[in-house]
Amino acid sequence: MSEKVLEVKNLKVEFNTDRGVATAVNGVNFDVYKGKTIGIVGESGSGKSVSALSIMRLIPNPPGRISGGEILFNGENLLNIPMEDMRRIRGNKIAMIFQEPMTSLNPVFTVGNQIEEVLELHQSHLSPKDRREKAVDMLRLVGIPSPEKRVTEYPHQMSGGMRQRVMIAMALSCEPDILIADEPTTALDVTIQAQILELMNKLQKELGMGIIMITHDLGVVAETCDDVAVMYCGQIVEHADVKTLFNHPQHPYTKGLIESIPSFDSTSGKSKEKLATIEGMVPSLFDLPEGCNFQDRCAYATEECRSKEPSLRPIASEHEVSCFNPLK
Amino acid sequence: MENAQVVTANMTQNKEQKSKSLWRHAFETLMKDKMAVAAIAIFIIYSIIALLTSVDIIAGDWAKEVGASYSPPSVENWFGTDIFGRSVVAKTLKGTQVAMSIGLFTATLSAIIGIILGSIAGYYGGKVDEIIVWFYTTFSSIPGIMLLVAITFILGKGLVAVYLALGLTSWVSLCRLIRGEVIRHKDREYVHAATAIGGGDFRKLFMHILPNVLHIVIINFSLQFQVAIKSEVILSYLGLGVQGRPSWGTMIDDAKLELARGVWWQLAAATFAMFVIVLSLNILGDALRDALDPKLKGK
Amino acid sequence: MNIWVYVLRRLLYVIPILLGVCLIIFVLFNVVAGDPTHLLLGKHATAKQMAELRHELGLDRPWFFQYLDLVKSAFTFDFGRSWSTKQSITTMISEGALPSLTLTIPGFVLTTIFSVSLSLLVAFYRGSFFDRFSVFICVGLMSISSLAYILFGQWFFAYYLGWFEISGYDSEFPNWIPYVQLPVLIWIILSIGPDLRFFRTIMLDEVYQDYVRTARSKGLGEKVILFKHVLKNAMIPIITYVVIQIPFLILGALLIESFFGIPGLGGITLNAINSSDFPVIRAMTVLSAVAYIIFSVITDVLYTIVDPRVRLK
Numbered sequence: 001m002s003e004k005v006l007e008v009k010n011l012k013v014e015f016n017t018d019r020g021v022a023t024a025v026n027g028v029n030f031d032v033y034k035g036k037t038i039g040i041v042g043e044s045g046s047g048k049s050v051s052a053l054s055i056m057r058l059i060p061n062p063p064g065r066i067s068g069g070e071i072l073f074n075g076e077n078l079l080n081i082p083m084e085d086m087r088r089i090r091g092n093k094i095a096m097i098f099q100e101p102m103t104s105l106n107p108v109f110t111v112g113n114q115i116e117e118v119l120e121l122h123q124s125h126l127s128p129k130d131r132r133e134k135a136v137d138m139l140r141l142v143g144i145p146s147p148e149k150r151v152t153e154y155p156h157q158m159s160g161g162m163r164q165r166v167m168i169a170m171a172l173s174c175e176p177d178i179l180i181a182d183e184p185t186t187a188l189d190v191t192i193q194a195q196i197l198e199l200m201n202k203l204q205k206e207l208g209m210g211i212i213m214i215t216h217d218l219g220v221v222a223e224t225c226d227d228v229a230v231m232y233c234g235q236i237v238e239h240a241d242v243k244t245l246f247n248h249p250q251h252p253y254t255k256g257l258i259e260s261i262p263s264f265d266s267t268s269g270k271s272k273e274k275l276a277t278i279e280g281m282v283p284s285l286f287d288l289p290e291g292c293n294f295q296d297r298c299a300y301a302t303e304e305c306r307s308k309e310p311s312l313r314p315i316a317s318e319h320e321v322s323c324f325n326p327l328k
Numbered sequence: 329m330e331n332a333q334v335v336t337a338n339m340t341q342n343k344e345q346k347s348k349s350l351w352r353h354a355f356e357t358l359m360k361d362k363m364a365v366a367a368i369a370i371f372i373i374y375s376i377i378a379l380l381t382s383v384d385i386i387a388g389d390w391a392k393e394v395g396a397s398y399s400p401p402s403v404e405n406w407f408g409t410d411i412f413g414r415s416v417v418a419k420t421l422k423g424t425q426v427a428m429s430i431g432l433f434t435a436t437l438s439a440i441i442g443i444i445l446g447s448i449a450g451y452y453g454g455k456v457d458e459i460i461v462w463f464y465t466t467f468s469s470i471p472g473i474m475l476l477v478a479i480t481f482i483l484g485k486g487l488v489a490v491y492l493a494l495g496l497t498s499w500v501s502l503c504r505l506i507r508g509e510v511i512r513h514k515d516r517e518y519v520h521a522a523t524a525i526g527g528g529d530f531r532k533l534f535m536h537i538l539p540n541v542l543h544i545v546i547i548n549f550s551l552q553f554q555v556a557i558k559s560e561v562i563l564s565y566l567g568l569g570v571q572g573r574p575s576w577g578t579m580i581d582d583a584k585l586e587l588a589r590g591v592w593w594q595l596a597a598a599t600f601a602m603f604v605i606v607l608s609l610n611i612l613g614d615a616l617r618d619a620l621d622p623k624l625k626g627k
Numbered sequence: 628m629n630i631w632v633y634v635l636r637r638l639l640y641v642i643p644i645l646l647g648v649c650l651i652i653f654v655l656f657n658v659v660a661g662d663p664t665h666l667l668l669g670k671h672a673t674a675k676q677m678a679e680l681r682h683e684l685g686l687d688r689p690w691f692f693q694y695l696d697l698v699k700s701a702f703t704f705d706f707g708r709s710w711s712t713k714q715s716i717t718t719m720i721s722e723g724a725l726p727s728l729t730l731t732i733p734g735f736v737l738t739t740i741f742s743v744s745l746s747l748l749v750a751f752y753r754g755s756f757f758d759r760f761s762v763f764i765c766v767g768l769m770s771i772s773s774l775a776y777i778l779f780g781q782w783f784f785a786y787y788l789g790w791f792e793i794s795g796y797d798s799e800f801p802n803w804i805p806y807v808q809l810p811v812l813i814w815i816i817l818s819i820g821p822d823l824r825f826f827r828t829i830m831l832d833e834v835y836q837d838y839v840r841t842a843r844s845k846g847l848g849e850k851v852i853l854f855k856h857v858l859k860n861a862m863i864p865i866i867t868y869v870v871i872q873i874p875f876l877i878l879g880a881l882l883i884e885s886f887f888g889i890p891g892l893g894g895i896t897l898n899a900i901n902s903s904d905f906p907v908i909r910a911m912t913v914l915s916a917v918a919y920i921i922f923s924v925i926t927d928v929l930y931t932i933v934d935p936r937v938r939l940k
Contacts, residue, residue: 018360056844062754091845098844103837107936108859118845154935170845466647469919473881474912477900478655554770561772565882566900580774584886587782599775607770614766 005074005177005210006032006055006094012068013050013059022285024050026234027069029312030227032178035204037211039225039242041218041257043282047234048214052180055212056096057086073178092122095171099183101163105155111139111166112151115173122174138169143199161192168199175207182214197223218261222246230254233283233293236312240319250315250326252298253278292324300325354543354619364615367608374605378428381421390418390574398591408593410582419574420597426575427557427602430490431609434556435549437495438502443538443545445499446506451514451533460507468500473562480568487570490563494556502548509541543620547613554609557602576602633931637924648916649698656909657686657693663905667710697909701917706910711902716910719895726796727879727891730807734814735876739869742819746826750834751853761823768820777886780813794888810883829864833857863934870926874918878911 139147185193280297407416449460483489564577583595706716791809879893899907
């Protein structure tokens, strides 16, 4: 196993709303390793994005609040350091890219300006000329054609895929230890999605950063991740390496997710007859059932599931599941 | 065709459910906002006063001499008397009628013109749209105060002239908004669905599109209502206001001769009465926008 | 597309608007308002006197030519003579513009500076008590009649306390300064409410945009984000809002000028309204409409320059 760079321990995030306090993330644990990618998968509202934003301490407060846990980055708890120190880490040691490449860049600054701004902040020894050169280099690195020209363009002059490349260039310009990617390909066309994921894989090999891949798309997980944590209602319900997870899912929810991926049988040339779906709806965070959060949608639920809350426990080496009746 | 109908029925139902829940949600949000509830209460109180004064149940005797000319506030006359020894409180109450009716008629008139022109321009597009856009661009290039003056010159003085002048000069912003919203909505699925079951233009516009832009009308209504009340003061100052009965505008205008003699109570009473209702309408307008405009939700 | 082509096209669109403005003014003053000779000569005028006057004023000519005269005046600024003072209206305007500007420019500049800076402050402390308080103050300020401010301000600060000149004007610089102090102060109080509220809305619209989150994720501090990223985006609507107010500065402030005896265009207009001096009212209307149209063109052109997203088609 390679070097551990980030440890998220028992993270809890709460949101104050009109209807009361919602616990969006409830006791989440995971680690990020150098050069490896951990995927955090779940439906919208499962708390995966909130977990990611918490690492950067970007939860809007109010209404959000990190109410418990630790985020250890190189042994230091990011939740306890002063905001100034946190800012020195953001964009420098831990960088982030977002779902909406169309709106995530500032429309009134050139892309070059926006990359140079990160360098100016975290690598102040560089001269303006060096910064421009580095910005061009970064654009070249992320595969933007004629970067010398593109560096003076505004975001609106680029396509969505190009903008996401710019976001990646910006995020990686200080060679961070960790890159958090929050649904980086969701807003893009399928062909562009593949290109962006490929680019991220390639850059990870070159630069060796750990990646946290937040996604609802198991296809993305299969292509990029080493480790996967499946989230449901603010908790991790299953955690395993990617092969184990796809081949031997233990939690009924994970199994449901995998079965609902449309697949294509290459031998017969037909798609699978019927797509499996998970019955029911995600319960509201204000109205969580007693016991297991998944009980109402689970075909295997028993009395125990309705009275006791399961917790994440190892069932094999490097494989944890939070279920009383894991699948065989 | 049968299929289309089923789809349409579903869509209409969905849309109605959605818009119903939007209104319901808006109402609940509004009721939770204490300031908004207070503003609504004040609006209702003012309306009741206006109604009661118009049938002379209160302040029917506003023209009666109750003391010496310009007597200062006292226990009998809380806000003193005016030049003719009439009670300022009674005049202020009577003025509520003028203010509320100006607000109501002006806002209604500007809403009617704005909705009609805006939806026609947005819905039909093309030449019709160009002409209406030309018309309101032209219209809004002329300063409102000049139009007001010109229109009251033509219509003569009096309450009806004030209604018309204020109403005819205040529809452009709503017209613009409605036009934009109608353009946005007319290509949505539910409108196409209405076409599929053979809805006419009129039906589509009024049954399907307008309910979805109604929130703009309501927000604009509360805005125009208070703007009109404030404008009445300016018209009174220009000598173009209401005649022969008390209005807050004429009372404030009178103060230009009174203040130098130390008579501050007419100005104070009318300004205060106006402040309370205009402030309430402002607060209500903001609360309505927060509750009804989904774009601003969560801020 | 070249910016000059855009300017040219935008200017061409001015023509139908200008013709429309003249048409509305013409219809209001020349057609619907009826014969002004009654107004001028009184009830006892003879038919001959009235016919002579009509001829003198050019009212016996076909409507179309009268309309053309009005359109022509929009370009030449030759508006004829005032009915009440018999002065050339063009002279009246050129004499009145300067006093108006000595009041409106300081008022406008100060209000804009105050309200933009305050809106940044409010955006920085958004959601706090300070934010809510300032919104409430704005709404409160906007809920009082402008006439009440002027009356009370003049009486209390100038008459009762004697801090300012009650009224009057001196066209020599710097002698006019004491005369415009209180009017400028009242102007600021009148306009800071709506301005601050508008700018705050713009700032808050921007503060919640995705690019702000990106800026934070880069490690930028809140102040840099606000003053660099947010402000530069907010400047686009702010510039539009500010520039379109400029034509109204030339027109002066109707009420303030008349109360403080400033011999500006606002006062001239007010006198004309009081004495039913149609040519002056018409001239001021045409003038302000032309100024407004010119500045809306300027605003549109500025918009395309300031906002890199606006692509000329």
